[in-house]
Structures are given as structure tokens and as C-alpha cells.
Amino acid sequence: MTPRTRKTLEFVLDNLVWFMLIFVLAIFSALIPNYFQPGIFVNIIEASSVLGVMSIGLALVIITGHMDLSVESVAALSAMAVGILFCSAGIGLGITFSPEWLMIPVSLLVACTIGALIGLFNGFLIVKLKMSAFIITLASFIWVRGIVLAVSGGRSAQDLAPAIRWFAIERFLGIPLSAWIAITCFLVFSILIAKTPFGRHLVMIGGNETATFRAGIRVTRNLIIAFMIAGAIAGLAGWLLAVRTSGATANLGVGLLFNAFAAVVIGGVSLKGGVSALPGVYAGVLLLSSINTAINLMGLPANYTQVIHGLLVLAAVLLDTFKQRLRQRLA
Numbered sequence: 001m002t003p004r005t006r007k008t009l010e011f012v013l014d015n016l017v018w019f020m021l022i023f024v025l026a027i028f029s030a031l032i033p034n035y036f037q038p039g040i041f042v043n044i045i046e047a048s049s050v051l052g053v054m055s056i057g058l059a060l061v062i063i064t065g066h067m068d069l070s071v072e073s074v075a076a077l078s079a080m081a082v083g084i085l086f087c088s089a090g091i092g093l094g095i096t097f098s099p100e101w102l103m104i105p106v107s108l109l110v111a112c113t114i115g116a117l118i119g120l121f122n123g124f125l126i127v128k129l130k131m132s133a134f135i136i137t138l139a140s141f142i143w144v145r146g147i148v149l150a151v152s153g154g155r156s157a158q159d160l161a162p163a164i165r166w167f168a169i170e171r172f173l174g175i176p177l178s179a180w181i182a183i184t185c186f187l188v189f190s191i192l193i194a195k196t197p198f199g200r201h202l203v204m205i206g207g208n209e210t211a212t213f214r215a216g217i218r219v220t221r222n223l224i225i226a227f228m229i230a231g232a233i234a235g236l237a238g239w240l241l242a243v244r245t246s247g248a249t250a251n252l253g254v255g256l257l258f259n260a261f262a263a264v265v266i267g268g269v270s271l272k273g274g275v276s277a278l279p280g281v282y283a284g285v286l287l288l289s290s291i292n293t294a295i296n297l298m299g300l301p302a303n304y305t306q307v308i309h310g311l312l313v314l315a316a317v318l319l320d321t322f323k324q325r326l327r328q329r330l331a
Contacts, residue, residue: 057233065273070140072257078111078238083157083248119231123224206273
């Protein structure tokens with residue numbers, strides 16, 4: 001195999017999810033009337049905003065070779081906190097500020113701080129006490145959701161403050177601001193992973209944690225920061241959930257974790273760590289959102305979505321295994 005052929009093959013494998021997205025959009029546009037129109041594509045981008053943001057935090061931890069199962073519950077708790085503080089109906093306290101725009105940064109700070117603190121807690125137990133990331137974050141997934149149920153009492157917070165709700169209504173270049181937040185996050189963290197020492201250190205840790213430590217890199221600090229960032233991003237996803245639904249319910253965000261894992265794996269992030277592919281993760285998010293939209297337009301039962309998502313994840317895992325074996329052969 002010539003070097004040029006090898007480069008082309010690696011490019012196709014590394015960006016296969018983008019080719020899949022284009023192929024799926026083309027098929028749906030041909031089969032479904034009125035699918036190929038700007039309004040549908042804007043809806044796909046908007047519907048993928050929360051999942052996209054959550055997938056970023058999950059991908060950051062997976063890149064290091066660890067796992068974070070708590071992001072869904074963290075998002076739910078952050079959304080509930082924002083709902084209780086800034087909603088005016090249900091269990092909402094209706095807190096207001098003057099000027100009203102101050103509620104936007106304050107609510108964001110509340111959501112992201114809650115997430116960062118839970119991420120710090122998880123990271124400390126996993127990194128400092130050498131406990132299993134799977135067990136610790138699974139426990140957090142359970143107890144954080146329990147706090148949501150306990151705090152809400154099973155009730156909901158409604159009528160989010162208009163100043164915050166504005167983010168779900170206002171558009172820029174025809175795309176909702178919530179979607180722009182997700183796009184910006186992907187751009188920022190893609191650059192952070194690819195162009196900064198911190199990002200490169202995370203990839204190195206996922207590739208070989210022991211060798212990274214021996215190279216003089218502060219593995220413990222970087223891992224804890226990664227868990228904190230993942231928690232903070234999950235908090236941002238919760239803030240977006242509250243904004244989109246104009247409040248919060250006890251079961252808000254249920255099932256998002258599995259979709260986030262699907263997007264990350266389909267996007268090309270190896271579950272073994274050491275592989276960064278955030279642009280591919282965004283393509284994975286858009287792919288899942290496109291499939292969901294098509295299924296809704298065709299009026300098919302919702303369980304078709306789970307079947308297709310599961311098959312896509314299986315295909316992505318098989319592809320990841322194939323890519324690793326191919327690189328070993330070409331090395």
C-alpha cells in the first residue's frame with residue numbers, strides 16, 4: 001500500500017461519520033416529501049443542541065480512558081436548580097434581578113457550578129482514591145437523580161423567566177441561539193484538545209497513563225480537571241434543557257446518557273481512550289437527530305429509534321476495532 005493510499009484510507013475511516021451523515025440526509029431527502037428544506041435542517045440542529053453539549057463533556061472523559069455515567073443526572077439537577085430559582089409557577093421561587101439580563105449569567109453560573117462540583121467529587125474519588133470510574137459515576141447517576149426527585153417532590157417548575165427563555169426564542173442567521181451555543185462549544189473544545197498542552201495531555205493520558213506520568217505530566221490534576229469540565233458542561237446542558245422546556249420536571253433528560261454515548265462512539269472516540277474526535281462527535285449528534293426527525297416525519301413508532309441507534313453504536317464499535325487493527329498492520 002502506497003503512503004498516499006494509506007493516507008486516503010485513514011482520512012476516510014476517521015471521517016466516516018460525516019460521509020454517513022451526508023448519505024443519510026440524501027436518502028431521507030429522496031424518500032421523505034419536504035425533508036430537504038432549510039426549516040427541517042434548522043430543527044435538526046436545534047434538537048441536537050442539548051445532546052451535543054452533553055456529548056462534549058462525556059467525550060472529554062472518555063478520551064482520558066475513563067467513564068462518566070453521571071452527566072445525565074447532573075444535567076437534570078442543574079436544570080431543576082435553575083427551574084426552582086427562576087421559574088414563577090409550580091415549585092419555582094420566581095427570583096428576579098434588575099436589570100433582568102443578569103439572570104442569564106447568574107443562572108448559567110448556578111448550573112455550571114453544580115455540575116463542576118459533582119465532577120470534582122467524582123474526580124477526587126476516582127483519581128485520588130483510585131476507585132472505579134464506572135462504579136463512582138454510576139453511583140452519582142443514581143444519587144444525583146435521587147436529589148432531583150427529593151428536591152422537586154415529583155412536581156415541576158414552570159414559566160421560566162422571560163430573560164432566560166429568550167435564548168430559546170431568539171435566532172441568529174436563522175438558527176436558534178441554543179444551537180449556536182452547542183456549535184461554539186464544539187469549536188472551542190476541538191481547538192482545546194488539538195492545540196493546547198492540556199488537550200494533548202488528556203489524549204496522552206488516555207493512550208498510556210503510566211508513560212504520561214513518567215514524562216513529567218501532572219496526570220492527577222489533569223484528570224480531576226477533566227471530570228470538573230465534564231460536570232460543568234453537563235450543567236450547561238441542563239441549563240439548555242431548562243431553557244428549551246421553560247422549566248424543569250423530575251424526569252427531565254431521562255435517556256440522554258445513552259444517546260450521548262451513542263454520539264460519542266459513532267463520532268469516532270475510542271472507549272479505550274487516547275483518541276480525540278470532537279468534530280466527529282458533532283456529526284454523530286447530527287446523525288442521531290436526523291434519524292429521529294425522519295422517524296417522526298414518517299410516523300413510525302418511537303422504538304424504531306432505539307433499534308437504529310443500537311445498530312449504529314454496534315457498527316461504530318466494530319469500525320473502531322477495525323481501524324485499530326488496520327493501523328497496527330500498517331505501522
